[in-house]
Amino acid sequence: MKTSIFVIILLLVFIWYLSFSATRLDRLHHRVETSWANLDSLLQKRAAVALEIARSEIADPASAMLLTAAAYQAREAIIEKRSAAESGLSGALGLLLADGQSSARPAEVVLLRELSELTDKIRIAIALHVDAVTRTQLVRKKFIFRTFRLAGTAPLPVTYEFESDVL
Amino acid sequence: MLTRSLTIGIVCPYGWDTPGGVQNHVRDLAEYLIAAGHKVSVLAPVIDETKIPAYVTSAGKPIAIPYNGAVARVLFGPIAFARVRQWIAQGDFDILHLHEPAIPSISLLACWAAEGPMVGTFHAAAKRQKAIFAIGPILEPVIEKLSARIAVSEAARATLTEHLETDAVVIPNGIYADRYRDGTPQEKWQGNTLGFIGRFEEPRKGLSVLVDALPIISRFAPDVRVFIAGPGDPDEVIKTIDPQLRSRFTFLGKISEQDKANFLASISLYIAPNTGGESFGIILAEALAGGATVVASDIPAFDSLLNHGQYGEIFESESSTDLAKRVIDLLRDENRRVELGKVGKAHAQQFDWKVVADQIFSIYEMSLVSGEKVHLTSENRSWSKFLGRESKGDE
Numbered sequence A: 001m002k003t004s005i006f007v008i009i010l011l012l013v014f015i016w017y018l019s020f021s022a023t024r025l026d027r028l029h030h031r032v033e034t035s036w037a038n039l040d041s042l043l044q045k046r047a048a049v050a051l052e053i054a055r056s057e058i059a060d061p062a063s064a065m066l067l068t069a070a071a072y073q074a075r076e077a078i079i080e081k082r083s084a085a086e087s088g089l090s091g092a093l094g095l096l097l098a099d100g101q102s103s104a105r106p107a108e109v110v111l112l113r114e115l116s117e118l119t120d121k122i123r124i125a126i127a128l129h130v131d132a133v134t135r136t137q138l139v140r141k142k143f144i145f146r147t148f149r150l151a152g153t154a155p156l157p158v159t160y161e162f163e164s165d166v167l
Numbered sequence B: 001m002l003t004r005s006l007t008i009g010i011v012c013p014y015g016w017d018t019p020g021g022v023q024n025h026v027r028d029l030a031e032y033l034i035a036a037g038h039k040v041s042v043l044a045p046v047i048d049e050t051k052i053p054a055y056v057t058s059a060g061k062p063i064a065i066p067y068n069g070a071v072a073r074v075l076f077g078p079i080a081f082a083r084v085r086q087w088i089a090q091g092d093f094d095i096l097h098l099h100e101p102a103i104p105s106i107s108l109l110a111c112w113a114a115e116g117p118m119v120g121t122f123h124a125a126a127k128r129q130k131a132i133f134a135i136g137p138i139l140e141p142v143i144e145k146l147s148a149r150i151a152v153s154e155a156a157r158a159t160l161t162e163h164l165e166t167d168a169v170v171i172p173n174g175i176y177a178d179r180y181r182d183g184t185p186q187e188k189w190q191g192n193t194l195g196f197i198g199r200f201e202e203p204r205k206g207l208s209v210l211v212d213a214l215p216i217i218s219r220f221a222p223d224v225r226v227f228i229a230g231p232g233d234p235d236e237v238i239k240t241i242d243p244q245l246r247s248r249f250t251f252l253g254k255i256s257e258q259d260k261a262n263f264l265a266s267i268s269l270y271i272a273p274n275t276g277g278e279s280f281g282i283i284l285a286e287a288l289a290g291g292a293t294v295v296a297s298d299i300p301a302f303d304s305l306l307n308h309g310q311y312g313e314i315f316e317s318e319s320s321t322d323l324a325k326r327v328i329d330l331l332r333d334e335n336r337r338v339e340l341g342k343v344g345k346a347h348a349q350q351f352d353w354k355v356v357a358d359q360i361f362s363i364y365e366m367s368l369v370s371g372e373k374v375h376l377t378s379e380n381r382s383w384s385k386f387l388g389r390e391s392k393g394d395e
Helices: A002-055 A061-076 A079-098 A106-140 A143-147 B021-035 B078-091 B106-113 B132-143 B154-164 B177-181 B207-220 B235-239 B243-248 B257-266 B282-289 B300-305 B320-332 B334-351 B353-370 B378-394
Strands: B007-011 B039-044 B056-058 B063-067 B070-074 B095-099 B118-122 B148-151 B193-197 B225-229 B249-253 B269-272 B293-297 B313-315
Touching: A002 A061, A002 A079, A002 A106, A002 A143, A002 B353, A061 A079, A106 A143, A106 B353, B007 B021, B007 B078, B007 B106, B021 B039, B021 B095, B021 B282, B021 B353, B039 B078, B039 B106, B078 B106, B095 B106, B095 B353, B106 B118, B106 B132, B118 B154, B118 B353, B132 B154, B148 B154, B148 B353, B154 B300, B177 B257, B177 B282, B177 B334, B193 B207, B193 B257, B193 B282, B207 B225, B207 B243, B207 B320, B225 B257, B243 B249, B257 B282, B269 B282, B269 B320, B282 B293, B282 B300, B282 B334, B293 B320, B293 B334, B313 B320, B320 B334, B334 B353
Parallel strands: B007 B039, B007 B095, B039 B056, B095 B118, B118 B148, B193 B225, B193 B269, B225 B249, B269 B293, B293 B313
Antiparallel strands: B063 B070
């Protein structure tokens, strides 16, 4: 009698732990989605700013062409090619800005400031996203999560391979 | 950048009415955000509930426990937990900002009880603790609920990575740089003078290192004088000073903000001989903002704040001979001393609340992308069904 009560309690605790773990993992997946949505929207904004820069007086015709192409590629890339496309845009922006364009016209100063603020935010957003993804991967590797398939059908998130030094 | 008005809940883990770096940070941040037009509520342990500002909610009386080499005034237990849940349920917060959620106090409880956009700030920089192997599995599921983690310094970030295997964005502590920017030099504090500000009775503030260095310094700079500001009883310290040198020391007691600005603008060198326990070094940032040339020990927080000596001189911690050598060199080289003070002052502007609060706010914005509000977790909702009446009885 005593042992059966003990077993029941143990079973209940175990079920609670499973449900707790499942909630925990669900929350992590949610975090990955949120951080990705945040990063994605910032990247879209950056592409828009890049297009504006391409149209402005800062860019010479050649860099304008390069920048426009890169921005469109980044906007329309499918998820697997997104990192490469965004790195390409970073490169194009880097080339243009490294030339030391010190435009004094207020409209362009505003654009450049907007770009540098966005770059700062993107850097943080990448860090947040990468952290969420690695944490999720780490948790999903654990024994209990694998054995009881707590992840269900959710795909394993992958890190966004954006090299922050390109930014 | 502070565009949208938010309802922000901030949790301070340590007793509100006891002095401390985290409390100051929370107070300044809350007041800055309120001034920027946000609705802010701070939950903190409070000893005397009659003396708290309107934006603070008391979570109960703090308990003093030894933690990390000092006495921490924290709060936990079922009554505190009930209060935390009640605060979250009634606050209707857009976002929660939890300070030190890895310390056994109400920040941890709030992190456990809540769901939704949450940001955590980690202040402490500690050496690796053995106990973390036992604590880690408990903390991990809680800490990973935070949508973003902030560390106040590289040292605090390293502690976090080491202990909880998670990364953080570094945003420094804030200071009101403009309060210290325009101090008027006072003649009484000028000359070959060394300054020290802080609770000098605490061994980890390292005043004894400076006291031990003075015999050597005074041999090369016979007119050197030391000014010490900060609360405490100087008698104990005076006993340890060589009788011949006692006249060189002046204890100023606690000084006002205006005096502090003037003080920092007057002294030749500001000495920060702390031997540890510091995670950011707010006083060092203030000294830089006040235009003082700084000589600081090489503990990790100071080393990263001064960028390995770029913005101030660094000496080997606890070595009074090294301190003496650096002080003498700087007192002799007027140009270098002035130059160091200048770059330090420029560097300190990035710690101004205007910059820091903006950075914190952009982290808030990133956490808000999900569009959720803060609410109690479902686990806790079913809990409160059982415990709801009880916890109301506590109030």
